[in-house]
Amino acid sequence: MRVAVVGGGIGGLALGAGLRRRGYEVAVFDRDTDVTATGGYHITLDQRAQSALERLVDPAVLRRLRASGSALRLRDRDAFWDRRGRLLGHGPDLSGSASIDVDRITLRSLLAEAVGEDLHLGRPVSGVGLDERGKPRVEFTDGTSVTADLVVGADGTHSVVARHLAKGATNRPAGIIGFSGRTHRADLGAAEQQRLGTRSTMGIGPRGAALYVGFLDPVGNAALDAPELRMSVTTGPTYIWGAMFPESAETEPLRDLRGAQLRNALLDRFRERGWAGHTLEVVARADPSSVAAFRFNAASTRAADLAPWRAGHITALGDAVHATPPTAGMGAGAAIQDAADLVEHLDTVVGGDAAIIDAIALFEARMRRRGSEVLTAAMRTVRLILFTDTALGAAVTTVATPVVAAIARRRAGRPSRQ
Structure with a gap:
């Protein structure tokens, strides 16, 4: 199975690393030319996020991550x-x-190393769709395109992939x-x-x-x-x-x-x-x-509103689906859990297109519940500030x-x- 991942943020890189480790043919495309060119807060990884990473990357990567992270138990x-x-x-x-807690640059750099040569930087995506054979296709701003058996949008709040699937924005200010x-x-x-x-x-x-x-x-x-x-x-x-x-x-x-x-x-x-x-x-x-x-x-806190499309050969994860304010410190961890869940569901696929779609449907159902959970927690602080x-x-x-x-x-x- 060939998988094209659009977006080289935390969720996209985690997915790419997990797929590569399991032997899938994967390509991760990102518009950035340098994985260290990222800002934002530091990232909190709870036990669930770390357990997800354990399923996605080699133990040596986890050791380097923990050696580079600040333990909350010591605060x-x-x-x-x-x-x-x-x-x-x-x-x-x-x-x-x-x-x-870990620097975003540190985590992104570690995951990029795990993806290795399957990470393609400087490749901004202009759109997604299906080719004449019905295969998912990723189109780039330079006029080139690639096809795959599955396309996953991990391209963040302003996701090209999720907007295509939802026929509109999946979040709002x-x-x-x-x-x-x-x-x-x-x-x-x-x-x-x-x-x-x-x-x-x-x-x-x-x-x-x-x-x-x-x-x-x-x-x-x-x-x-x-x-x-x-x-x-x-x-x-x-x-x-x-x-x-x-x-x-x-x-x-x-x-x-x-x-x-x-x-x-x-x-x-x-x-x-x-x-x-x-x-x-x-x-x-x-x-x-x-x-x-x-x-x-922020996306909707209602699970039923998240990923409002029928399961198919194009899907999305992380902030592309459940854009989450940083007020609960759970957004990146949720994206990593999305990635681990998707890899595990793909591992169950036996057969052709129907089996892939069934696996995606199960993945998206769990992602909706997780997204609702993290958004509900994050929006409590947002609503308090606005009050x-x-x-x-x-x-x-x-x-x-x-x-x-x-x-x-x-x-x-x-x-x-x-």
Whole structure:
């Protein structure tokens, strides 16, 4: 069976690696010319995502991944803050967690190595369809095309493949504009280093302003103590943060800014919304070249709305089907699980076209359920941020957070920084 994979992101590369390992004839096409040319947050891989990877790649790849990943079990408990930096509460105990955080570049590079010569970079796709014999065909912007027995779209939020199958868009803007950046922990003052700690934190204020600060240290908190295998991009304690604001005429111009200009504009937006100066230090001290803007897109949370097409010789997975905001840290892991499921269903195929279509139908049914799960989790935070931008939400946030902070302070038996 020949499989053509459109898209060389995490899901497409995971699928390509799994198919290659199982002996399929596979080709992965991506418009990028360099797999390291990727941005975004770091990626969280829970136990389910890691188990899926175990079925897709050689154990040696998993060892390199874990040697390059930061173990959540070695972090402090996550914390929630208000806009003044007052502690509101903590997340669950992570001491028993098997999850790891890893740089997106690191994961993509490892998977690209596993795909090997079956990865074809610099091949932007213009469309998909069927040839005169009814075979799935991938068409490229240079006018060339290839045919296969199965075409899989792993081409992300703006998927050419999924749009062809669904006869339209499979997701829409979620109403949030995100901004990300990287800040070395050592670049912060001692007080802010202590407040943020070695954990991920989330702060939400009135008028739809939120700041996520993730902690990544693949060296000091390595999931696997094997320095000789380490290939992480992050080489020391680093905060990888994400600022979030409701999408509006006010925030839209920010998407055109870059570097220090964008960083300063973000600081202005937070200050206008009453955020304390010390809570913004992680943004103010960020590497300007790391600061970037992106829109949150989301598919429907209803499983029945996902992959709204009849199973056939063209399918899709990952964000092409269930585009997920990064607010739950589950999107990449879900794409990897999609890839593992598809490989396993293809392994059951005995016979011709009908058997392939039956396997795709079973795969898509499981993918719909998984997509609904991760989207429901991610949209909770999106809806909370949007709620604080309403008159009622702003009032509730302004009044309630000092009360919650006082309760948290009383329980802890110590004063919090104001």
